[in-house]
Amino acid sequence: MSNSEINKNRNNKKPGEVKKDHAVDIKFLAMDLPRIFASMSYGLIYRPRKIYISNKRPNKKSGALVVSNHSSFTDPVIIGITMGRRMWYLAGELAMGKKLKSTLLKGCGCIGIDRNISDIDAVRKAVNIMKRGHYLLMFPQGRLERDGEIKKLKSGAILMAWQAGVPILPVYVKKGAKWYNRATLIVGEEFRIKDYCDKKMPSMADIERLTDICEEKMHECEHAYYEYIKKHAPAGKKSATGV
Amino acid sequence: MDSTLDRLKVLLSEVYDGAIDTSSITEETRLVEDIGMKSIAMLYMAMAIEGEFGVSLTNDDLPKMRTVGDIVELVETRA
Numbered sequence: 001m002s003n004s005e006i007n008k009n010r011n012n013k014k015p016g017e018v019k020k021d022h023a024v025d026i027k028f029l030a031m032d033l034p035r036i037f038a039s040m041s042y043g044l045i046y047r048p049r050k051i052y053i054s055n056k057r058p059n060k061k062s063g064a065l066v067v068s069n070h071s072s073f074t075d076p077v078i079i080g081i082t083m084g085r086r087m088w089y090l091a092g093e094l095a096m097g098k099k100l101k102s103t104l105l106k107g108c109g110c111i112g113i114d115r116n117i118s119d120i121d122a123v124r125k126a127v128n129i130m131k132r133g134h135y136l137l138m139f140p141q142g143r144l145e146r147d148g149e150i151k152k153l154k155s156g157a158i159l160m161a162w163q164a165g166v167p168i169l170p171v172y173v174k175k176g177a178k179w180y181n182r183a184t185l186i187v188g189e190e191f192r193i194k195d196y197c198d199k200k201m202p203s204m205a206d207i208e209r210l211t212d213i214c215e216e217k218m219h220e221c222e223h224a225y226y227e228y229i230k231k232h233a234p235a236g237k238k239s240a241t242g243v
Numbered sequence: 244m245d246s247t248l249d250r251l252k253v254l255l256s257e258v259y260d261g262a263i264d265t266s267s268i269t270e271e272t273r274l275v276e277d278i279g280m281k282s283i284a285m286l287y288m289a290m291a292i293e294g295e296f297g298v299s300l301t302n303d304d305l306p307k308m309r310t311v312g313d314i315v316e317l318v319e320t321r322a
Contacts, residue, residue, distance in 0.1 A: 114302075118286040121302045155283050163290055201291065203260030204284055 028086055030107045039081040042074070046175065046183035048082040053224045054189045060085075063130040064169045064190060065161045067214060069222070070139035071148040075173050079137055082185040088129050090122070090138040115142065123160060130164035140214065148174060150218050158193065158210045162202060167192045168214060172221035184228070186221040247296075247315045254291050258284065270312030288314075296322055 058064060066087070068079055080087050088109040096102045096112040106112070111129075113122040130136050138160075140153040150172075161168045170188035175181070196213055197206045245253075252265040255278070263278055274280040280288070285308070289300050292314065298321040308314050 117302060118282045118289065118305050119302060120286060120289050120300055120305060123286065123290075156286070159283070159287055159290065201257050203262075204258055204287065205260050205262070207283075207287070 031086060031109045034108045035080060035086070038077050042077050043081055045179070046074075046078055048078050048183040048185055050082050050185045050187060051224070051228055052187045053221060056189055058169050058187070058190050059167070061133065063133040063164065063166045064135055065130060065157060065164070065166055066135055066137045066169045066171055067140050067153075067157050067218065068137065068171045068173055069148060069150050069218065070141055070144050071146055071173075072175055073144070074175065075139070076137060078173055078175070078183045079171060079185060082183075083135065083187075085135050087135045087137050088126070090126055090136060092142075111136075123156070123163075127160055127164045130160070130166045135169075136160075140211075150215065150222055153211050153215045153218075155207050155211045157214060158202075158207050162193045162207075168217075170214065170217040170221055172218060172225050174225055184225060186225045186228070188217050188221040188224075191217065247318050248311070250295060251292075251311060251314060251318075254288070254295055258287060258291060268311055270310065270315060272311045273309060274311070275309075292318065298322055 066079065066083070068075065076089050076091075080089075086109070088111060090113055091105065091110045093112050093114045096105055096110060102112065111122055111125050113119045113126075126136055126138075138157055140157040141151050142154045145151055157168065167190040169190040172186040172188070173183065174186075175183045191213075193202065193210060196210055199206065202210065248268075248270065252268055255263060255268065256265045259278075268278075272278065274285065274288075285305060289305060289308075292298065293300055296318045298318055300317075304317060308317065
């Protein structure tokens with residue numbers, strides 16, 4: 001095979017598909033070091049377990065929009081260390097804080113989004129990251145729900161996944177009832193917008209419908225979690241979550 | 244060649260899937276009050292405009308887009 005053919009094959013990849021991420025990359029050292037530190041500290045405390053609800057694993061070479069429930073400030077850390085991949089995060093301006101906190105969070109891969117306006121600059125930044133083949137985590141409920149329930153999602157997630165042309169990966173994260181109980185991350189089956197809408201440009205009604213589908217997929221992950229807990233709770237004893 | 248307004252009407256028709264009457268849309272039509280555009284639809288329209296007209300919009304541009312005419316002006320000055 002000639003060099004030009006090898007280069008041609010190398011470049012023959014789908015949009016948003018990149019070489020598999022290395023665990024540590026000098027380019028992303030500012031993001032990787034906190035992740036490694038968090039994996040060692042939080043990993044020891046929460047000992048998160050990752051459970052897939054289907055045999056179809058997410059494509060490791062493709063970018064994706066990871067959507068999750070949000071019940072604790074530690075959710076991004078647990079998801080970040082459990083997914084085992086470099087991940088960017090979409091955070092509200094309020095969570096980003098000011099000056100030092102904001103700089104540190106940006107260094108760790110957080111993108112601040114102003115929810116009071118249609119923040120197209122932040123959306124563009126997030127879309128470009130996913131197009132380059134990376135994972136982006138967002139909480140489409142738009143706020144912290146302490147009870148862990150999945151409430152009505154906002155449609156921004158669908159818009160961003162459509163614009164980036166990447167799949168959506170629903171997950172469900174749950175910390176144990178006590179600080180020393182293991183955390184669990186349920187990873188659902190990734191889906192693409194085009195699986196449910198073959199139009200070049202989905203309408204607002206399609207986006208609403210796709211948001212409901214996304215919500216359903218997140219509920220599937222939630223049900224899978226409670227099934228797992230019921231199945232693995234010792235007989236006659238309540239599990240760590242009280243189920 | 245279609246005018247910017249005509250192309251915008253086509254975009255609006257695709258975004259709302261024919262739920263709005265694009266024949267009555269003029270440059271004076273207000274996006275929020277007359278079309279009922281919410282913030283998410285505004286964001287979607289901005290993305291669609293970027294794709295259709297090859298212009299780049301920023302956070303400062305969006306609040307200026309109050310009527311269809313504002314978008315036409317913005318697109319024509321940037322293109």
